[in-house]
Amino acid sequence: MNTMNNHNLSNTRATKRLIILNSARLVFAQKGFLAVTMQDIIQASKISRGGLYLYFHSVDELFIATISERSNRQFDDIRAEIKQNPNFNVLLNSYLAEHKKRLLTNVKNGTSLLRAMYEYSFTHDSPKDRQLKKKQMNATKATVRSILELGVQQQAINMPNVKAIADNFMLIIEGMSVLALAAELKPEQIDDQFKLFKDQLAKN
Amino acid sequence: MNTMNNHNLSNTRATKRLIILNSARLVFAQKGFLAVTMQDIIQASKISRGGLYLYFHSVDELFIATISERSNRQFDDIRAEIKQNPNFNVLLNSYLAEHKKRLLTNVKNGTSLLRAMYEYSFTHDSPKDRQLKKKQMNATKATVRSILELGVQQQAINMPNVKAIADNFMLIIEGMSVLALAAELKPEQIDDQFKLFKDQLAKN
Amino acid sequence: MNTMNNHNLSNTRATKRLIILNSARLVFAQKGFLAVTMQDIIQASKISRGGLYLYFHSVDELFIATISERSNRQFDDIRAEIKQNPNFNVLLNSYLAEHKKRLLTNVKNGTSLLRAMYEYSFTHDSPKDRQLKKKQMNATKATVRSILELGVQQQAINMPNVKAIADNFMLIIEGMSVLALAAELKPEQIDDQFKLFKDQLAKN
Amino acid sequence: MNTMNNHNLSNTRATKRLIILNSARLVFAQKGFLAVTMQDIIQASKISRGGLYLYFHSVDELFIATISERSNRQFDDIRAEIKQNPNFNVLLNSYLAEHKKRLLTNVKNGTSLLRAMYEYSFTHDSPKDRQLKKKQMNATKATVRSILELGVQQQAINMPNVKAIADNFMLIIEGMSVLALAAELKPEQIDDQFKLFKDQLAKN
DNA sequence: AATGAATGAGCCTTCATTCAT
DNA sequence: TATGAATGAAGGCTCATTCAT
Numbered sequence: 027m028n029t030m031n032n033h034n035l036s037n038t039r040a041t042k043r044l045i046i047l048n049s050a051r052l053v054f055a056q057k058g059f060l061a062v063t064m065q066d067i068i069q070a071s072k073i074s075r076g077g078l079y080l081y082f083h084s085v086d087e088l089f090i091a092t093i094s095e096r097s098n099r100q101f102d103d104i105r106a107e108i109k110q111n112p113n114f115n116v117l118l119n120s121y122l123a124e125h126k127k128r129l130l131t132n133v134k135n136g137t138s139l140l141r142a143m144y145e146y147s148f149t150h151d152s153p154k155d156r157q158l159k160k161k162q163m164n165a166t167k168a169t170v171r172s173i174l175e176l177g178v179q180q181q182a183i184n185m186p187n188v189k190a191i192a193d194n195f196m197l198i199i200e201g202m203s204v205l206a207l208a209a210e211l212k213p214e215q216i217d218d219q220f221k222l223f224k225d226q227l228a229k230n
Numbered sequence: 231m232n233t234m235n236n237h238n239l240s241n242t243r244a245t246k247r248l249i250i251l252n253s254a255r256l257v258f259a260q261k262g263f264l265a266v267t268m269q270d271i272i273q274a275s276k277i278s279r280g281g282l283y284l285y286f287h288s289v290d291e292l293f294i295a296t297i298s299e300r301s302n303r304q305f306d307d308i309r310a311e312i313k314q315n316p317n318f319n320v321l322l323n324s325y326l327a328e329h330k331k332r333l334l335t336n337v338k339n340g341t342s343l344l345r346a347m348y349e350y351s352f353t354h355d356s357p358k359d360r361q362l363k364k365k366q367m368n369a370t371k372a373t374v375r376s377i378l379e380l381g382v383q384q385q386a387i388n389m390p391n392v393k394a395i396a397d398n399f400m401l402i403i404e405g406m407s408v409l410a411l412a413a414e415l416k417p418e419q420i421d422d423q424f425k426l427f428k429d430q431l432a433k434n
Numbered sequence: 435m436n437t438m439n440n441h442n443l444s445n446t447r448a449t450k451r452l453i454i455l456n457s458a459r460l461v462f463a464q465k466g467f468l469a470v471t472m473q474d475i476i477q478a479s480k481i482s483r484g485g486l487y488l489y490f491h492s493v494d495e496l497f498i499a500t501i502s503e504r505s506n507r508q509f510d511d512i513r514a515e516i517k518q519n520p521n522f523n524v525l526l527n528s529y530l531a532e533h534k535k536r537l538l539t540n541v542k543n544g545t546s547l548l549r550a551m552y553e554y555s556f557t558h559d560s561p562k563d564r565q566l567k568k569k570q571m572n573a574t575k576a577t578v579r580s581i582l583e584l585g586v587q588q589q590a591i592n593m594p595n596v597k598a599i600a601d602n603f604m605l606i607i608e609g610m611s612v613l614a615l616a617a618e619l620k621p622e623q624i625d626d627q628f629k630l631f632k633d634q635l636a637k638n
Numbered sequence: 639m640n641t642m643n644n645h646n647l648s649n650t651r652a653t654k655r656l657i658i659l660n661s662a663r664l665v666f667a668q669k670g671f672l673a674v675t676m677q678d679i680i681q682a683s684k685i686s687r688g689g690l691y692l693y694f695h696s697v698d699e700l701f702i703a704t705i706s707e708r709s710n711r712q713f714d715d716i717r718a719e720i721k722q723n724p725n726f727n728v729l730l731n732s733y734l735a736e737h738k739k740r741l742l743t744n745v746k747n748g749t750s751l752l753r754a755m756y757e758y759s760f761t762h763d764s765p766k767d768r769q770l771k772k773k774q775m776n777a778t779k780a781t782v783r784s785i786l787e788l789g790v791q792q793q794a795i796n797m798p799n800v801k802a803i804a805d806n807f808m809l810i811i812e813g814m815s816v817l818a819l820a821a822e823l824k825p826e827q828i829d830d831q832f833k834l835f836k837d838q839l840a841k842n
Numbered sequence: 843a844a845t846g847a848a849t850g851a852g853c854c855t856t857c858a859t860t861c862a863t
Numbered sequence: 864t865a866t867g868a869a870t871g872a873a874g875g876c877t878c879a880t881t882c883a884t
Contacts, residue, residue, distance in 0.1 A: 039843095060264065060353055063878065074845045079880075141352060147412035148348045149264055160413040190422040197423065200408050201401030208351035209364040218394040219401065226430060242868085267853060278870045283855075446847085468672065468761055471874060482849045487876075552760045555820035556753060557672055568821040598830040605831065608816050609809030616759035617771040626802035627809065634838065651864095675857065686866045691859075 043081055043091075046071045050092045056136040059089055059145035089146055093158060096139065105169060114177040121173060122220045125199060129216060133206045141207055166199060167192040174227075183227045195223060247285050247295075250275045254296050260340040263293055263349035293350055297362065300343065309373060318381040325377060326424045329403060333420060337410045345411050370403060371396040378431070387431045399427060451489050451499075454479045458500050464544040467497055467553035497554055501566065504547065516580050522590040526581055530628045533607060537624060541614045549615050574607060575600040582635070591635045603631060655693055655703075658683045662704045668748040671701055671757035701758055705770060708751065720784050726794040730785055734832045737811060741828060745818045753819055778811060779804040786839075795839045807835060 049071035053062055062085060068075055082088040104121050132138035147159045170192040177183040185191070198219050205211040253275035257266055266289055272282055286292040308325050336342035351363045374396040381387040389395070402423055409415040457479035461470055470493055476486055490496040512529050540546035555567045578600040585591040593599065606627055613619040661683035665674055674697060680687055694700040716733050744750035759771045782804040789795040797803070810831055817823040 058352070064880085065878075075880090076846065076882085077844050080843065084879080144348070144352045144408075144412075147408075148262065148345055148352065156413050163409065163413060187422070187426075190426055193419055194402070194423060194426055197405030197409070198398070198401045200405035201403075204348075204351075204404050204408060205367070205401070208348075209360050209367060215397055218391075219398060222391075222394055222398055222430070226426070246868085268855090269853075279855090280857080280871065281869045284868065288854090450847085466760065472876090473874070483875095484850065484877080485848050488847065492875090549760055552756070552816075552820075555816075556670070556756045556760065564821050571817070571821060595830070595834075598834055601827055602810070602831060602834055605813030605817070606806065606809045607813075609812035612756075612759075612812050612816060613775070613809070616756075617768050617775060623805055626799070627806060630799075630802055630806055630838070634834070676859085677857075687859090688861085688867065689865050692864065696858080 039081075042073070044095075046073060046078065046081055046088070047092055047095050050088050051096065051139065054089060054092055054142040055139055057142075059085075059142040060149065062142075086146075086150070089142070090158065093139065093143065093146075093162075105172065108172050108176055111176070114173070114180045114182040117176065118173055118224070121169070122223075126213070126216050126220070129199075129202055129206050129211060130213060133203065140203055144204075144207065163196055163200070166196045170195045177227070185227070191226065194226075198223070243285075246277075248299075250277065250282065250285055251292075251296055251299050254292050255300065255343065258293060258296055258343055258346040261346075263289075263346040264353065266293075266346075290350075290354070293346065294362070297343065297347065297350075297366075309376065312376050312380055315380070318377070318384045318386040321380065322377055322428070325373070326427075330417070330420050330424070333403075333406055333410050333415060334417060337407065344407055348408070348411065367400055367404070370400045374399045381431070389431070395430065398430075402427070447489075450481075452503075454481065454486065454489055455496075455500055455503055458496050459504065459547065462497060462500055462547055462550040465550075467493075467550040468557065470497075470550075494554075494558070497550065498566070501547065501551065501554075501570075513577060513580065516584055519584070522581070522585040522588045525584065526632070529577070529581060530631075534621070534624045534628070537607075537610055537614050537619060538621060541611065548611055552612070552615065571604055571608070574604045578603045585635070593635070599634065602634075606631070651693075654685070658685060658690065658693055658700070659704055659707050662700050663708065663751065666701060666704055666754040667751055669754075671697075671754040672761065674754075698758075698762070701754070702770065705751065705755065705758075705774075717781060717784065720788055723788070726785070726789040726792045729788065730836070733781070733785060734835075738825070738828050738832070741811075741814055741818050741823060742825060745815065752815055756816075756819065775808055775812070778808045782807045789839070797839070803838065806838075810835070 046067070050067050053066045053070050057066065064075070064078065064085060067085070067088060068078055071078070082091065104117070104124065107117060107120075128138070133140055143159070143162070147155065171188055174183070174185055174188050174191060178185045178188075202211055202216060202219065205215075250271070254271050257270050257274045261270065268279070268282060268289060271286075271289070271292060272279055275282070286295065308321070308328065311321060311324075332342070337344055347363075347366070351359065375392055378387070378389055378392050378395060382389045382392075406415055406420060406423065409419075454475070458475050461474050461478045465474065472483070472486060472493060475490075475493070475496060476483055479486070490499065512525070512532065515525060515528075536546070541548055551567075551570070555563065579596055582591065582593055582596050582599060586593045586596075610619055610624060610627065613623075658679070662679050665678050665682050669678065676687070676690065676697060679697070679700060680690055683690070694703065716729070716736065719729060719732075740750070745752055755771070755774065759767065783800055786795070786797055786800050786803060790797045790800075814823055814828060814831065817827075
């Protein structure tokens with residue numbers, strides 16, 4: 027009976043937590059991190075002020091939970107695909123196209139947490155905060171690495187320095203994200219960079 | 231007489247302005263952009279609240295002025311050097327070393343406006359604000375381009391796509407700056423990327 | 435249950451609102467409108483700064499609410515009396531005496547919102563603001579009109595132009611209010627004007 | 639020589655004073671009294687901040703000087719005319735027309751100090767301040783009185799109570815001024831009141 | 843658990859007045 | 864006299880966080 031109750035409560039609690047997080051994600055995607063107030067979350071999640079604090083004790087905590095709940099979802103398809111041993115060039119092109127699309131659209135119209143993530147990162151400096159950003163970057167690196175290893179395996183490329191190349195790709199993506207958010211990024215610039223990247227693979 | 235007076239006053243005003251901007255720069259370097267309040271500038275520049283408003287009407291205005299006053303100073307030496315037709319490889323290595331040093335030190339110990347610039351960029355979206363960031367990025371691109379053109383001229387490299395390569399370098403620098411500020415950047419990672427960059431030049 | 439809660443909360447909220455408005459009225463009566471700051475209301479109503487903003491967002495809003503809550507209260511007695519078909523001359527004299535008393539006392543010792551109302555009116559120019567003052571003036575006109583119509587009905591007076599006469603009375607009251615507040619108004623002046631007014635009725 | 643100097647300085651000082659007052663009048667007519675800052679006067683009179691304080695020590699002082707310099711100018715023509723023994727009815731109509739015009743136009747388009755005067759009066763309460771408003775009202779009363787006396791002299795009217803009638807006129811003008819500034823005053827309302835006033839004269 | 847009213851620290855901005863030159 | 868830079872008091876507003884119910 028008691029166990030039963032705990033179980034139910036636990037479910038209720040977990041469910042409510044998710045409701046809040048989903049609302050929070052929408053808010054963060056639209057307003058970034060810094061402009062978001064508790065009031066925004068309260069309105070979006072239709073919970074009371076005090077109620078929200080029973081689940082999350084600050085906007086920071088909420089944001090970290092939002093990010094953690096979402097990360098690793100992106101490019102899940104690609105990672106799943108790799109296991110099916112697809113053609114390397116097809117896969118790489120598909121992966122690059124995915125990034126291009128994201129850079130040109132998501133970034134601008136409030137459907138991505140990218141801006142919020144930057145705003146959070148640049149204003150938070152604890153080891154834990156750095157870890158969050160590192161983890162996110164490593165996800166990109168790991169995916170690239172997997173793709174490259176697939177290429178090596180298929181003898182499509184000759185790859186002596188996977189680590190540096192994966193870093194390189196991640197850095198360029200990071201750089202282009204910044205450009206897209208804070209300045210201007212043209213489609214041709216993306217194409218040029220992806221072409222350089224492929225050339226690099228060919229020559230290595 | 232009147233002209234004389236205006237001239238003197240103008241000097242006084244300009245001087246005071248610079249004193250404030252110098253204090254502001256220290257504050258922005260230490261606290262970033264978002265955490266800075268008018269109060270901080272007031273304390274740092276030892277001016278009164280009302281006095282500050284005679285020169286600058288908001289933290290934004292102060293920051294723009296700070297950036298404008300500083301931009302183009304960095305890497306001035308390199309740009310001056312180029313005109314002396316130095317050896318390409320020596321110059322490139324010197325330039326890369328400069329970046330490496332900056333990435334590893336300035337960024338961490340509050341002597342650079344980099345973090346403040348990111349905080350500003352990600353929270354300001356007007357065309358003018360984007361222009362500011364673009365201008366900053368273009369400065370890096372222009373310098374790289376000059377260096378590359380020097381290399382072509384000296385037949386040290388064979389360069390078919392200066393624009394994409396300059397973009398590439400700028401993006402990697404941007405990516406590494408983000409890493410250094412928000413996550414972790416190891417010296418070897420910098421070395422690896424710079425090596426990749428030089429390989430790319432060699433092979434093009 | 436929810437309804438119950440809402441009901442209770444609503445009552446609490448309405449009650450608090452009234453407490454604030456009552457404090458505000460005292461403040462406005464004492465200091466006029468322009469000299470009143472949010473701080474004054476905060477102190478008078480013993481609420482916190484933020485708390486006050488839950489109910490009212492500016493001194494203007496507070497003043498409008500104060501006026502609205504009070505208007506139509508004054509001379510309610512007279513209006514009620516009219517319905518009982520009292521003797522015209524008795525009623526008129528009673529009404530005039532009421533005005534005389536108000537002009538000589540309330541105005542001076544900070545128990546009336548008159549000064550505050552003038553300060554507000556002369557510094558606010560929106561259609562809505564003008565409407566507020568018009569409404570207040572119309573209240574006086576309507577009351578006079580009712581009294582005059584009672585006189586006509588009782589054949590105590592012969593009244594060809596109720597509208598102009600009501601306007602006339604209202605204007606004289608308005609003029610005397612200004613005099614009382616800004617210059618000097620002697621009891622005899624009031625008596626003289628009321629006598630002129632009654633003569634006018636007799637002769638019309 | 640010394641006297642000469644003093645004389646010149648005195649002239650310069652008086653001249654500058656007038657320049658300031660003329661500028662101030664324009665500013666007060668346009669912005670009322672309360673919205674006017676020293677900065678406004680400084681800009682309008684093209685004098686320095688410190689310089690202004692050599693002539694006037696506060697906005698209040700400036701305003702009183704502005705009013706004093708202007709008062710008694712209005713309706714000067716009428717007062718001059720009276721001395722020429724014009725026809726009473728013509729003169730009265732001309733006087734009323736003048737008031738009508740003023741009420742319908744000057745009041746609205748920032749060419750009159752009326753609003754400023756009200757704003758000043760309702761926020762200043764010293765005996766001296768009340769005196770200022772009284773003097774202004776007495777000016778109207780005195781003019782009406784002169785006109786009425788002219789009428790009596792010409793046997794155009796039979797006037798037993800000049801004082802109360804003059805008060806009455808002044809109060810109605812005051813009331814209509816308030817209406818015009820703070821609510822709404824229609825031409826017909828003015829006509830109605832002036833007609834009532836003339837009827838009163840006829841019947842007395 | 844849940845609610846939302848209440849708190850008050852913290853920031854921004856304006857302006858009359860002073861004062862060194 | 865004349866200048867205008869400098870001062871700082873005064874007021875406005877927001878929001879994360881707490882707490883009685």
